[in-house]
Amino acid sequence: MYDIALIAVTALVIAATRFIPFLIFGEKREIPPLITYLGQVLPFAIMGMLVVYCLKDVKFLSAPFGAPELIGCAIVALLHLWKRNSLLSIGVGTVAYMIMVQLIF
């Protein structure tokens, strides 16, 4: 019973984090200009936040000092600057990272 209750409660909390903005600024209410502005610029800030979030558990102070992650990100970014093909950047970067963590570091 406890397990089911825990899953139900946490599932509701997760859904709440997703629904909150839509509940506050419903279909009919006028959205304040500041919120509209934040909505426009947030995607750029969030993508940066998510990259850092993905790297949050990397230990930069002990060997290998986050090298596979940093090199992996650099490969993805440079390849994307060069070819601008999302699947190519993501695919090559991921394979390179797997090789690094499995065989090198």
Next chain:
Amino acid sequence: MNKKALKTVFLDTVPVLTGYLFLGAGFGILLAEQTGKGVLWAFFMSVFMFAGSGQYLAVSLIANGTSLLSSAIAMFLVNARHIFYGISLLGTYKGAKAKPYMIFGLTDETYSLVTQNQPPEGMSKHKYCFLVTLLDHIYWITGCTLGNLAGHLIPINFEGVEFVLTALFVTMFVEQWLTHKNHLPAIIGVASTVLCLAIFGSEIFLIPSMVMIAVLLTVTRKTGRRRTDV
């Protein structure tokens, strides 16, 4: 709906497919190992929670017998970033038929795809967002249940494959950088999160990061305005 358009949507979601199958499988295996729970649990958790870090956290909450209140608070801290997604999609999702489902399924990855990509020709933005959400949900459920059922049978070493999602976000970041002149929001996003991670540690840094991002974006908006006034 034509096949070409559907194919375009599918190709957009391929990185998420890869990431979700493996991350989902990781969850399924962990759930089996740490709590002894079987495939029905993996299935229902992936259907109703649909959150990567949230479900990994739930496994340890269950395994440790954490109280409901503490669990709810921990879950909020880990998932509060979703609030930002809603704020930036208020306009995009307005009037969509499947809006409640699209909001329910708003993961990091779905958010990145729907904010970054345009729908293929002949498809409405609402439909595109709905299809991406649904496909991502199916990938996630598949990964979680298969991992729980047969994760221990996989003989190949997939260590490091979770990097596919990091790579997805890096690609989106670069793409946004190339397509928009104003880089300040991107810089604010990275700098605030790095700073808060260094100060608060990896457990609770997301909320302070979000506050800092919101404040800095608001402040820089005002200076931009004054400049145009002059």
